[in-house]
Amino acid sequence: MKKLLLTLALAGTMMAAYAQKPDADMQKAVDKALAATQDAKKSAKPASWINLGKAYMNAYNNPTANFAQGIDRTTFSMMFKEQPSSTATVTVDGQQFTRLSFSHVDAYFNASDILVMWDITKPSVPGNILMEAAKAYHKAFELGAKDKDVAPKMKEIADFFYNDAFTAYSLGNMAKASDLFKGCADVSVMTPSPERNDDAFYNTAFTALATKNYSRAEEYYNKCIANGHFMDGNVYASLSEIALAQADTLKAKNLLATGLTAYPDNAPILTNLINLYLSTKEDPAKIVELLDEAKKAMPDNASLYYVEGNIYTGIKDYDKADAAYNKALEIQPGYDMAYYGLATTLLKRGEDLVDAMNALDVREWKKYDEMKVQLDNIYKSALVPFENCYNSSSIPEVKAAAADFLKRLNFQLRGEGAEYQAAYEKWSAVVAE
Secondary structure: OOOOOOOOOOOOOEOOOOOOOOHHHHHHHHHHHHHHHOOOOHHHOHHHHHHHHHHHHHHHHHHHOOOEOOOEHHHHHHHOOOOOOEEEEEEEOOEEEEEEEOOOEEEEEOOOOEEEEEEEOOOOOOOOHHHHHHHHHHHHHHOOOOHHHHHHHHHHHHHHHHHHHHHHHHOOOHHHHHHHHHHHHHHHOOOOOOOOOHHHHHHHHHHHHHOOOHHHHHHHHHHHHHOOOOHHHHHHHHHHHHHHHOOOHHHHHHHHHHHHHHOOOOHHHHHHHHHHHHHOOOOOHHHHHHHHHHHHHOOOOHHHHHHHHHHHHHOOOHHHHHHHHHHHHHHOOOOHHHHHHHHHHHHHHHHHHHHHHHOOOOOOHHHHHHHHHHHHHHHHHHHHHHHHHHHHOOOHHHHHHHHHHHHHHHHHHHHHOHHHHHHHHHHHHHHHO
C-alpha cells in the first residue's frame, strides 16, 4: 500500500468498562434520548443532545465491553463471558493471528495470544452510530454546550473512526476503510473538534482510489490540497491517476506539471509523467520544458537537474542524462543522488550490451568476448560513482542501495584481480551489517 500513513489512535486504551448489554436495551436508550431531541421544549436544551450522543456512544462501545488492547487471551476470556462461535487462524499484514468470532465482534490475537485489534461485525443499534453521536454533540455545542464538555467527545469519536478504519484497512476491506476514514475526517472538522486530522483526509482518498471510487478520491485529495496537506506531492500524482482513469489526459498532464514544479524530487509524479508521455507517444522532452521553467525560478536547485537526468535515463538518452547529473554536481558538489544517477546510466548501458550479447549467434564468440571486455569496463566505471554516492550520502536507504550495487559489481569483476575480490568481501560485510 503506497504512501498511506496509519497510526493506531487508541493503542492501549480501555474501550469500555461495563458488562455487555442486550441490543434491545441499547436501542431503547437511543430511542428515549432521540425522543427527547424531538420534543419541542427539550430539543432546545444542550443536555438533550449530549444525552443522545452518550446513548449512541454507549451503543457503539457495547459489543466490545471490557476489551482492551494488550490483554492476554486468558484474561480476555475471564472478562468477556461469551463463548466464540468459531476460531480461525488468519494472516493479516503478513502476520498470523487467531481470530475469535463472537455474535457482534471478531477479536484478533497475535502469536503471543495478546489482543491486538477487533472488528465489530454487528453494531448494537443500526446505522452510522459514531456519526450520529458526533452530530448530536455538534448540535449540543450549537445550542450553547461548553467547549470543554463537547470537544473531548468529538476527538474521541474521530479517534474511534480512525482506529476502526485502520482495522478495516489491515483486514483488506478498502471500501469500509474509506468510509471510516471519511467519518474521521469529517468529524475532525466539525465544531468543536479540537484538531483536523489531515491523515484521515488523505487516507480517505487513497482507499477510495483503491476501490475506484473516483469521485470520493478526487474530492478528498482536493480537500488535502485545500488543507495544505500535499504529502510531498503524492496528492498530485494520485489526482493524475484519477484523471487518466476518466480519460482526461490534459487534466492529468496539468496536475503532474503543477506537482513536478513544486516537488521535483517526487518519484510517483515523475514516473506518472514519463509513462503518460510514452503512452500518448508524445515527446518526453516536453517534460524537460517544464523543468526549464522551474530552473528559471530555482537556478540553484540541483534536484531539478537530477530529475532531468532521470527523464533522459528513462528514454535511454544516456549522454544527456549524464550531462544533467554532472550539472547537478556542479551546482551541488557531493550530491549523492547525482552520483547514483551517473552510476545508473552506466548500468543501463551495461544492460543494453548484455541484451546485444545474448542476441549473438553461437559462432560469434570472438565478438562476444570483445563485448564482454566492454561490459567489464562499464562495471569498473560504475564503481567510482557508486562509492562516491555511498560516501557522500547521509540517507541509510541510499547508502544501502549503493553498497549492494558495489557488492554485486565487485562479485562480477572478482576474476579480474585480487582487489575486486577484496572489495567484494568488504561490501558484503557492509551490506550484512
